[in-house]
Amino acid sequence: MEGPxxxxxxxxxxxxxxxxxxxxxxxxxxxxxxxxxxxxxxxREIEKxx
Amino acid sequence: MDAKPRWxxxxxxxxxxxxxxxxxMVFFYAPMEAVMGPVQKVFYYHVAHAWVGMLSFIVAGIAxxxxxxxxxxxxxxxxxxxxxxxxxxxxxxxxxxxxxARPIWNTWWTWDPRLTTTTIMELIYAAYLMxxxxxxxPERRARxxxxxxxxxxxxxxxxxxxxxxxxxxxPVVIGGGDPGADxxxxxxxxxxxxxxxxxxxxxxxxxxxxxxxxxxxxxxxxVEQLKLRLSQ
Amino acid sequence: xxxxxHTVNEPRALPRYLSALWAVIWKDLAAEWRSRxxxxxxxxxxxxxxxxxxxxxxxxxxxxxxxxxxVLWVTFAFAGTLGLNRSMAVEKDRGCLDGLLLAPVxxxxxxxxxxxxxxxxxxxxxxxxLPVYSILYNTNLFRPGLLLVVLLGSxxxxxxxxxxxxxAIQARTRDILLPILLFPVVIPLLVAAVKASTxxxxxxxxxxxxxxxxxxxxxxxxxxxxxxMVFDFVVEE
Numbered sequence: 230m231e232g233p234x235x236x237x238x239x240x241x242x243x244x245x246x247x248x249x250x251x252x253x254x255x256x257x258x259x260x261x262x263x264x265x266x267x268x269x270x271x272x273r274e275i276e277k278x279x
Numbered sequence: 280m281d282a283k284p285r286w287x288x289x290x291x292x293x294x295x296x297x298x299x300x301x302x303x304m305v306f307f308y309a310p311m312e313a314v315m316g317p318v319q320k321v322f323y324y325h326v327a328h329a330w331v332g333m334l335s336f337i338v339a340g341i342a343x344x345x346x347x348x349x350x351x352x353x354x355x356x357x358x359x360x361x362x363x364x365x366x367x368x369x370x371x372x373x374x375x376x377x378x379x380a381r382p383i384w385n386t387w388w389t390w391d392p393r394l395t396t397t398t399i400m401e402l403i404y405a406a407y408l409m410x411x412x413x414x415x416x417p418e419r420r421a422r423x424x425x426x427x428x429x430x431x432x433x434x435x436x437x438x439x440x441x442x443x444x445x446x447x448x449x450p451v452v453i454g455g456g457d458p459g460a461d462x463x464x465x466x467x468x469x470x471x472x473x474x475x476x477x478x479x480x481x482x483x484x485x486x487x488x489x490x491x492x493x494x495x496x497x498x499x500x501x502v503e504q505l506k507l508r509l510s511q
Numbered sequence: 512x513x514x515x516x517h518t519v520n521e522p523r524a525l526p527r528y529l530s531a532l533w534a535v536i537w538k539d540l541a542a543e544w545r546s547r548x549x550x551x552x553x554x555x556x557x558x559x560x561x562x563x564x565x566x567x568x569x570x571x572x573x574x575x576x577x578x579x580x581x582v583l584w585v586t587f588a589f590a591g592t593l594g595l596n597r598s599m600a601v602e603k604d605r606g607c608l609d610g611l612l613l614a615p616v617x618x619x620x621x622x623x624x625x626x627x628x629x630x631x632x633x634x635x636x637x638x639x640x641l642p643v644y645s646i647l648y649n650t651n652l653f654r655p656g657l658l659l660v661v662l663l664g665s666x667x668x669x670x671x672x673x674x675x676x677x678x679a680i681q682a683r684t685r686d687i688l689l690p691i692l693l694f695p696v697v698i699p700l701l702v703a704a705v706k707a708s709t710x711x712x713x714x715x716x717x718x719x720x721x722x723x724x725x726x727x728x729x730x731x732x733x734x735x736x737x738x739x740m741v742f743d744f745v746v747e748e
Contacts, residue, residue, distance in 0.1 A: 236318035236382045243321035243378045247328070250371050258491055265498045266281075272505040279509075347744050402695040409691055413682030423678045426741050427692060430671065433737055434696040437730055441699035444722055445706065 281498075287490055294487040297480040301473070309473040321379045323474055327481035329372035329397060334485060335365025336400055339407075340432030343425035355421035356496035357489075358428055359411070364488055366404040368481075373397055392442040399438055403431040417503060531616040535624025539598065540631060549597045553636045557590040561644060575648055580708035583652075584664070584701055586640060587633070591668055592690050594632045595676040598625065603680050622742040626673040633665045656711030656720070663727040664704035667734060671697055674738040677745045703727045 305323050312319035338361040346354035376394060377387050388394070407427050414420040466474065543549055564582045568574065602625075641661075645652045672693055679689040703726040710720035 234314065234316040234318075234382065236316040239378050239382050240317040240320055243318070243375045244324070246374055246378070247324050247371055250367065254367055254488075258488075258495060262495055262498065265495070265502050268502045269498065269505065272502065272509060275509060276505065347741070399695050399698060406691045406695060409684065409688060410678065410682060413684040413688055415683075419681065422744050422747075423681075426678065426744055427675075429741060430674070430696055430734075430737060433733060434699065437699035437726070437733070441702040441726055444726070445702055 290487045290490065294484050297483050301477045301480040304473040304476060309470050310467060315383055318379055318382050321375050323477040325372055325375035325379055327477045328368045328375065330478055331481050331485045332365050332369030332372050332397065335361045335368065336432060339365065339428045343428035346421055346425040352421060352500060355424060356493055356500060358424055360489055360492035360496050362404050362407050364485065364492060366401065369397060369401050373401065392439055392446055395442050396435060396439040400435055407431065528616060528620060531620045532624050535620060536628045539628035549594060550632060550635060553590045553594050553632065554639055556593055557586050557636055557640050558643060560586045560589060575650065576713065579650065579712060580705045583644065583708065584705050587637065588701060590636050591633050591672060592693065595629060595672045596686060596689050598629050599676040599680045618743050618746060619739055621746060622673065622738065626669050629669045629673050630665055633669055637661050654711050657708055660704055660707045660711065663731060664700060667700045667727065667731040668697060670731065670735045670738050674742060674745060699726065700730045703730065
């Protein structure tokens, strides 16, 4: 019996993708939230001035 | 309206814990598969991602119907959130599936019904987003998005079915792998537990991310309303 | 469901519905007959696609057996997209849609009218493409089974396509958007149409072809019903 195939590289690639994508998505949520909050503040300022 | 609800913070913590637990189970609890080796462990999260991709799809259809009936913009926000999430998860599902397939079947791709259908679902997700992008009026955007989501969801079972018949009549082996085999292996009880727990953890992750994305969507809607008001 | 369903229950509603339907169809057919822009564009396009396939694929006698249906349906799908786009764009640009909306008739008449005139155009293209292909490649495409598949496939294609085209032309990215929306959703139809066409061309036993014909009919029924239910939401202003 030769034992399981050496597919370690593929496993690492797979999990790297999984965690990277998750991290990138979370970052995108945070960045978009911040941008929108800033937009909201700016727009409310403008509205007050009218 | 802006303060982060306490329950969301709780859910965040629960999600993080479950994901950590699932990852530990995958790497330290589930045994190594005898033939495929380490790459088999990709399977747990691969299926979990595909599962969330499909769940999102169904939620998109439901949100579409709900919007058309109630005309309440919150359903449009839900629809957009679930399509965005679904697209991301499904993509990871497809890619990890490909990574798993490569060493097992010696091919990066096979046109089997499940893989082909999930790719088509991904394209429907993308089409939905492109449709929205081209429409500026928020109400029309929501309406059209809802309509397309419904049509998309209705078409997918038919697509799967048609490719299934296609494959059973023509078991053509394209790419070297036997399309009948789904890389199946016998799951020991520990593997099964890890598998089921991964599905559960990712469902919780989906709920958590949906909540966050819906909050983001509500904020975006407020900003858009402000812009529209000020431009009049 | 629809606010105008009360009109359907009146005693003389059906003839009025049908005459409105005919009016919509006739308007399109007459307009197109006068200018023939769309039809000629679809036709030229279809013939060009066949030409390109001739060079892209080595269509020797043997390969042609298996590939003819695919070439035909790709041609129909792309030419169909042109026709759908044009047909709906004309409405929007000339403001015809608004006029139709004011008519005292159930909204669905617009959908069915447009869909039927689109169907006529698609079948007109098929009526030319089939003989041309038969001549160019010396294969007889005029088998009744194949013609049935062309009809069923066109019906389904036009049912979904009309609806999606109505949405697509209202978006900024109108021309490119229709194929993007349409093709993923129309795949079961294309798969079934190609397999059924091949079946008839190769004179396979009817039991082999039956599942594909069934799928075509199921697709048509489901999507005509879905489009009918949802069309109101696409044209409301």
